[in-house]
Amino acid sequence: MENGLTIAEVSKRANVSRGMLSKIENGLTSPSLEKLEQLANALGVTLSRLFHDYDTPKSGAQYVRGGEGMEVVRRGTKSGHTYNLLAYDTGPKKLFEPFLISLDEESEVFDPFEHAGTEFIYMLEGKLEYTVGDQRYILEPGDSLTFDAEQPHRPEAKLQMPIRYLAIIYYDSLDDFNQE
Template structure:
């Protein structure tokens, strides 16, 4: 399946599962109704920022938008063959993400990213109804990651663990491409307990 069609099917499926109209999803996500409609019809190639806004509204990871629809799967396979993995290029930054995880439902999602030199992607990520944790392991090159007010520069071999609950910026500050692996887990949201 073409990756644009894959995203279209997942957005339609998630919107139906949440019982949201186009107008309700637009209000919840901050993405215009017309843009969502174009995405659902496979007539638009949304940017990573737009996809993240939709994922936040649905309470899922961005990687979830690249999974096959549950209705399209007879018996999900525990194997994800390289030739069948969804590969998508962000039209804004030109970064390339490959969804590595098998179709079988798992609490872990793996994504490989190739990030062009000098490019930047900023997500307005906020709190969700689920807790999403991710680890970013740089394989080649260097990346600068900002989470809220904290910033880290990661070189090849470095790994950063972070919770996806604040605005996040991914930037390649070098003149060479970077490649990294993202591992994501999703847990039900557990409010922090305070003593007193």
């Protein structure tokens, strides 16, 4: 169709009967590599181009509008802590979880977290003292922090409100994710 060719013209150019071409097109027969190459040549494309979009998901993106991330309760969630999961239902090989975390004036103190994976934090708003292991970090907008999440870690002190940050947990394997 892209080249303005009819089935009869492709059939003639590829030296393949119209019946056979119809069977190939409808998946009723498996053509040889030689036949596929003849068809590609008749269409003026490479053999690899014939398979370019084969088995490609129609939409490879997940769009979550601002303020519409799924609110979740994670182990250790306290009053005044809001977790919005920004990607979900991504299939059986889900290896990361991105959260938008908001803390307000009434936010309770966190107990230390320890879980599988690597965690990345990116500060969006406010000022926060964050502890990883025995180290303390002051996080301000634009700052980031990456660490092995099996170390004890937590927001230690709210220094300037409101506080919002991204926390992305990357799991090294599917087994790590399933343990959460």
